[in-house]
Amino acid sequence: MSHSPAESPAPGMSPAPPAVTAEGLHVTRGHKKILRGLDFAMEPGRITGLLGPSGSGKTTLTRCIVGVQRLTAGSVEVLDRPAGTPSLRHDVGYVTQAPSVYTDLSVEANVRYFGAMHGVSAADTAEAIAAVGLESLARRKTADLSGGEFSRVSLACALVSHPKLLVLDEPTVGLDPVLRAELWERFAAMAESGTTLLVSSHVMEEASHCSSLLLLRDGLLLAQLSPAELGERGHSNDLEQAFLHIIQETSVTSNRRGANESQVAS
């Protein structure tokens, strides 16, 4: 099944509404301010990369989008409804960092089980297993799979319901370069057929596969830009270097602002 792909609107037509919109999003857990006033919109039918160092708030933001995180302030709209609205359950797929599948069941039984919650057919189950390249292992118990195979079962369980929005938290961690490349090809094909994807990663080289990037640091959104814009703004074709440059640039700006504020205060 495919959704309508995101295309440029015909002349006179208004552009498609964003798949996800966050406004003034704050999240505090315990005494820690984890997300600090995020504003952004995600274009439908595109891959948005969520990039930032460990601890920057990526998982917390993905949790807000799938509707399992209490917001301290602000709002998150997903497919025109507040995040977490029950009717979004069939439209949003979420793959967490730790694969959540039943280890005593086969690959096929796991995917069939998750598919049954959405009323999908046996053909959909087979298609999702094929999409992650596990056809030859469909009858194997997931406990007997390698780490990379195991995490692909989790992905198949999310794909089986053909979600309109797929949120993937660090899906390529622990995968070898060949598998990683295959997965990015799969994500691109899904976006081409209209699925909106949010893929979090702390590997900057993966940024080049995305249409748009959300750069997060210490719970702040440093920028939302394309990979080409990141290279330009960060003065490097190496996206990791470019990101580091933007981090340094924003640290200098906020230090200057802090110094000016303390001068005014004194």
Ligand SMILES: Nc1ncnc2c1ncn2[C@@H]1O[C@H](COP(=O)(O)OP(=O)(O)OP(=O)(O)O)[C@@H](O)[C@H]1O
């Ligand atoms: N329940 C909690 N109480 C207090 N702090 C928390 C809680 N959960 C997460 N944090 C902190 O919030 C920050 C952001 O965590 P989060 O898991 O969102 O980051 P991340 O960017 O996904 O990190 P990683 O790449 O390492 O998975 C971290 O400093 C983390 O220690």
